[in-house]
Amino acid sequence: MGKISVYVTCLFLLFTSCDKFQYDVYETNRHKKDVTVTTSYNIDRLLHLPWKGTLKLVFMGDTQRFYDDVEDLVETVNAMPEVDAVFITGDIGDFGAEFEYELINKQLKLLKVPFITAIGNHDCLANGTELYEDIYGPLNYSFTWNGIRFIMHNTNSREFNFNGHVPDLDWMQQQLTDEQNFESCIFVSHVPPYHEDFDSSLENAYTSIIRNAKNTIFSANGHRHDFELSQPYADSIWYLNTSSPSNRIFSLVSINVSEVEEFTCTNISY
C-alpha cells in the first residue's frame, strides 16, 4: 500500500506540474507567470531610459499567427540601436487561447527594448480578456514618458456588443485632465474610429476627445493589417494604421520631443 501511495503521489505531481497536461484550449491561469512581459514592467523600463531629444518608436500590430514573420521583425528591430520602444496595436493572439500568448511572448521577450501593448478584437475572444489582463495588465491604461501622455485603450466595440462603454470615454477624459503633467498625447488602440467595428454612436465624442486633447501627435490603430497615415476627419489629426508583420513592414515613428507636434513616419521592410 505504501508503494502504491508513493506511485500515486509521484504521478499526481508529474501530472499537475507539467503544463503540457492541458485542461482546455481556452484554459486560463495555467501559464507560468512572467513579470517581464507585463505592461507595468515595460513601462518601468521605458521610464528608466536615458532622456533623448528624439524618440524612435516602432509601431506594428496584428501579430496573430504570424510567428515566423514576428521572429524576423524582432531580429530587425534589435539590429536598430536607435529604437526606444515597440508599440503593438492589438490582435496579439488569434483565438483567445493561452498557447498563443506563450508563443508570442517568447518572441517579444527577445526585444532589446520595452514593448507596450493595446488589446485587439481577437484578444477578446473566449477567455482572451482575462488572459490579457493576467498576462499584460489592464485593457485601458496611460503613462507619461518624455512629456508625452500615452493613452492605451480598448476600442473593440463589437466584441462588447456595442454596449456604449467601449471605448470608455469617461476614462479617456480623466486621463487628460491633468494637463500640467504632460505636453502632448499619443492615442493607441486597435480598431480605428472610422471602422465598422467601432461603436458608431461614440465616434463623434471619441474623435472630439482626441482632437481637443493637449497637443495630440497622432492616434495609432491596427486591425486593418495595412499601413495608412491619413487625416480622415479633416481636423489635422493624424491617424496611423499600422501594418501587420504578415506584410513584413513596420512603421518607425520619430518624434522630436522639443517640437512635439512634429513627427515623421518611415516604413521599414524586412
Place this chain on the structure above:
Amino acid sequence: MFRKLKNLLVLTFLIRFSAFAGTDSSAEEKSNPWYIPDGLSIEYAGGFGLLSGGALYNWTKNSEIGISVGYVPTHYGRIWTTNFLCSYNLLPVSLNKNCELHLLKAGIFFNFNYGKNIYLMWPERYPKNYYWWNSSLRSGPFVDTELKVKPAKGKFSYTFFFQCLTNDIYLYTYFPNTRFIRIWDVVYFGAGIKVHAGTASQIRSRM
C-alpha cells in the same frame, strides 16, 4: 444533473457487469442493447477538462468509441466539454495472461466547449463569416499508449492510458510557422484510467 448522470453510469455499468457474471456469457453479451457501454473512463486533462469521464464502446475488435463530459473549474476558465473520441489499436502486444500493452492507438476526437464567449454559433453582433472558425468545436488527431491489466482476482480490468493530442487551431497555427513553432509547442497530454467488466478470457476476446 450530477446525481442523474451518476445513476445512469452506475446502472449501465451494473447491467454490463451482470452480463459477465456467468461463466459463459457470450450469449448474454450479445443480448445487451447497443447503448450499454463496454467500459467507463476517467481522464485528467487532454483538453477535455481538468477531469472528464464517460462511456466506452468497443466498435470492432480493435476500435473503440468514447463519449465523455468534462469540466474546467472557474479558476482555470470555467468551461464544460462534451467529447467524442474514436481510436484504433494499431499495436496490441500481449505481455502475459493478465497484461496487454497497447503500444500505439491512433484516433480522432471532436470536443465541444461551453463557456463564456465560446460559441457554437457566432452571435448576431458578428457579420456572416466574420470569424472563420467555430469557437466551440475543436477536433484533431491523437495517439494513446495503454497498459491493460486484469488482476487475478476481481471481475474488472483496468487500463491506464497516456494520450498525446493536437487540434485544428493548433495545427492551423503551426503549419505557416514551422520555423519558429516546434511540434512540441502544439501537442498536449492527457492521462487516465478505463475500467472494463469481465473475466480475463472475456476481456482478451474483446480486445
